[in-house]
Amino acid sequence: ALAGSGRPAVVLAAKAGASSELLAKLLDAYAAEPGAVAVDVLLCGPGEQAPVLRDGRADVALLHRPFDDTAGFDTEDLHTEGQVAILPAGHPLGTRAEVRLAEVTGLPELPLPRWPRPDGTFPDGPGPQVRDHTQLTQLIALGRACAIVPETGRAGLGEGLVAVPVVDAPRVTTVIAWPPHSRSTAVADLVRAATAL
Template sequence: METRELRYFVAVAEELHFGRAARRLGIAQPPLSRAIQQLERRLGAVLLDRTSRTVALTEAGSVLLAEGRAALDAVDAAEHRTRRAALSAAGRPGLVLVAKASASRELLAKLLDAYAAEPGAVPVEVTLCGPAEQERLLREGRADVALLHRPYDSTTGFDTEELGTEGQVVVLPAGHPLTVRAHVHMADITGLPGLPLPRWPDPDGTYPPGPGPQVRDHAQLLQLVALGRACAVSPESCRAQLHGDLAAVPVLDAPSVTTVIAWPPHSRSRAVADLVRTATRLQ
């Protein structure tokens, strides 16, 4: 199977419309129809049920959609990592580490300092981004390592090492009645009048339906909490980032959050291995 065929199929499977898919791919519709037919013939499988009005995925088709996306990601990753390897041979950027903007600044600083002190350390570029984006960057080979937070981030398909576990706190506007409590339970804060929990985007960038404000990152969220429009359940370490308008109370029954360092398997890079080793030795 050629990646071209895969790209074509994925486009059609996502659009469920040959015309739109062809436009997205920048080709005409007839060659696309032909390519899909050829692919089906070669695989000996019907991938799409099509009438002249509708296109639907078959069982085999949805398997190929999922697997094909992963395969295309792997090919893209190979390309990006090769380019990056060529550049870093010619000079600068050694490693790209991606972390959520809300990640513990303390842990990150400690890690970078400790690694920089290692013999043979290479320059580390830090990319901060919203949640869910990290996974994509790592999968596509635009980053070498990521700091992820289980159970919120999926570590599926990556190698990981645990760096530490912490409980969670609820972040509230200063002066909220609950802030006098030594601790609370989840039941105390779900459905708090006027302070809904926020909605985070799904991996595809859309928001699940329901109440609560839509947020993209932690700074936005804290802003909303300070404005009295939301409350937030976050790892304890976020307390270091709270200012006077905000208060935090431990939530006893919230799932604890594990910070992990994650990297793509097949990574043969000594730099990644060194960084991971440094990270695991931190505590």
């Protein structure tokens, strides 16, 4: 894509609904840099950011370890956080100060969602098949599922949902990733802006 200045835009892939605050701060910080080019944000479904970075549809991406595969990319860590359980309001676990993974994953009436694999198929299991954050939150509010997500996932939770820290869930690190062969000054500037946040 060409920015208004005639210089190519940078395509930044990010998971829709994740790292929203970090993404907004990054875009603002980079836009304030001298020589900044336009940034096209490509919002992806879960697990789609790495493939679009690998195939060249994106120049840089925000990925989340341990969920996304960062193999073969250069990366810089940006933020590490715990995880929370998203539950329907009124569920007994929703009133607790904290829960454990086994308590959340052991709720037969609120199974964890099943996200699509890279080939589009879904793993077997009792949970509902979901493709995006909106589907997920509606299913949780309806009492059909629960989810374990990074702490930043509690931002913008709608009515009918509660978030409870999961004390023994793995911590999640948001990283900015780019192909090691990239020679783009704009990508380098974007990475520098991200690591200065």
